[in-house]
Amino acid sequence: MKASEIRELLKLLDQPGVISFAGGIPDPKLFPAGEAAKAYADALASPASASAALQYSVSEGYPPLTRWIAAHMAKLGVPATQENIVVTSGSQQGLDFAGKLLLSPNDTALVTAPTYLGALQAFSAYEPRYDTLRPEHGNRTPQSYREAASAAGGQVKFAYVVPDFANPTGETLSSEARRALLALADELDIPILEDTAYHALRFEGANVPSIQALDVARVGSLDASRVVYFGTFSKTIAPGLRVGWVCASRALIRRFVLVKQASDLNVSVINQMVMQRLAETRHEALIEAAIKSYRAKRDAMLAALAAYMPKSVRWTRPEGGLFVWATLPESVSGAELLERAVREVKVAFVPGGAFFHDGSGANTIRLSFSLPEPAAITEGVRRLASLL
Template sequence: MTIDWNDTFAKRALKLTASEIRELLKLINQPDIISFAGGIPDPAFFPYDNMAAAYAKIFADPKKRAEALQYSISEGYTPLRQWIAEHLATLGIATHADNILILNGSQQALEFLGKLFIGPGDRIIVTNPAYLGALQAFSLYEPEYVTVTLDETGLDMKALAREFEKGAKFLYLTPDFGNPSGVTLSLEQRKALLDLAYRHNIPVIEDTAYEKLRYDGAAVPSLLSLDTSRLNESAPLSDPTSNGHVIYCGTFSKSIAPALRIGWVIAPTPVVQKLVLMKQASDLHVSTLNQMVMHEVVQEIIDSHTAKLRDVYRARRDAMLAALEKYMPAGVTWTKPEGGMFVWATLPPHLDGAALLAASIEKERVAFVPGAAFFPDRSGRNTIRFAFSLVPPEKIEEGVKRLARLIGEISAAAA
């Protein structure tokens, strides 16, 4: 007799299927391809010297190095949590180190929040399109996805009000130039959204992965900052009876480097207490050494380093928007992101993103990500995601030019 593993697995595990994006990334790692697929930071701009110095500094200190390699508390390295609280205070967010939990990137925050809130069949509201990694994290817990359209005009607030009316475990969204849309929510929409959340008592999960990468325009207050400012002074976020509605996910992956795997979640006390216990049961704590290094590095360079990153990525975004404007045939539209790493394009309805990708790799050696995967309902077949973060400006122009040529050819043949 042999084990039939699929019979052995829990029902939730059947939701685990390979990510199209990840599988794709494995195939296009060839030098002659211009790839707009990987929405990841450019390693040319990681702060290597600061990091090397921070590791060396900790190993040179007998007390610090012992702490750095030993088991630690699940909440995360206290000085790092304090630094985050102080740093966010400068951005108008009134929080407290006790409400901050350090996790393995904000991806782990999403997975934990799925595990904390979602039972089979529970309604959760996500944007259409939404970050694929969030959908992967949530899907394990078998939710019913309810979608609200997100486009250049922001969120469909009427649809949101309708869905809030019906109830949901939470709303998840990325308010600032999110992956994949690049769209930013206006202050008015944020306030209206929070009003709705309070009216229906529905938690809002705010993903701020790209928040530091704003290239122009004024920063819009985060949902958490709006939430903490409306909380009564007698019950701030750290008060067990605080009525905060926003759960905030942050990360150093885009502002410093991803592979230390350090992100965080900020939540009202009853939520963060559960998440700390979840962290303990899941993997005890984030690497103490890495947390200590991150604390050293961000204290020193967060502002100067992210300013440098903004200059680099702004030039790439500008190159991409200029090239799209210059080369794309009529019928193709795209978002104009104020920050982040992505431009989201809508093709003429007769075009399929996945088919276009296959043709584009074969004929033009240009890669991007087809959009359907970002829609829980698998609509958006005629959308594609461009990431400009990894490609120098001159190559961006060349890549967009080639892809535009291909789209023109296909459209002409279909006409």
């Protein structure tokens, strides 16, 4: 089942009574609509502010926003300045730009299997080959990756990971796995693309330092780091403003800025102004509210899975984020289960196969707990289990 077919099927789901674990999108009940309305009004209140809000601007990003982001990165252990930041149209655009800057056809991108579908879509435009990282179960040797890339007519150009509460698995890379990845990247002399979309949404357990923070601590400065950090406000404030960022060495950020300029000049200035205000005044509170809501939903999902699923089904126990990842018996196809689930019990999810670059994972499914309320989650899992 192709991603496009899945999308078609999911379009059928906008009807009452369907419980959807499909969309990996934030709960709109958490959006700060009132504060956003006030921030838009203020951005347009004075002629000087309105002129800036509605005009073209520099490709680097709105300076008060890049200042906020640099200070935010410092709190995460990455001593960034504004020159280490470029604002992008969500972190998705940062991934696209990384593909554009780093990949030529037949080059190799190292990714986990499964990984974020949108990253595969962004990178695939540049016609790479993929090879598989296994950060928690032992990567192959640098030589093995290098030789396979060379045999395919290119070079290994980067390693891409979602280290925290990953889309789609919900799993988090241990410090050891992060350090091993840095060691592999050293040997291959490649950048690590660190996609941190869900990092702020930790419900429990100890924070694991970002790969970029670990690298900066090793090598002494962000400008010497090989890690490219992709951040976003989409899961903490709201995705509809399309504001994310890339944090990396100044030399690399200068190249991203040129790509941004050639691609679409700049992110909407008024949206950057509003996001800066929301980040300045509401970031902590919004994250706190999101954690409280999503934790209750995750708890409902894990409890329902334990109560209703047969022993032959296994699943992850995420410490944060939006996703649980389930592995069905080998003989059960996630895509076929989706068709039955939609028709017979009005439950939706995403079959896991779409997240694998290598065509495997047919017996896996991604269950997002972000949108339904806890009672609906319980009911949805019960219905889904009745099919197994």
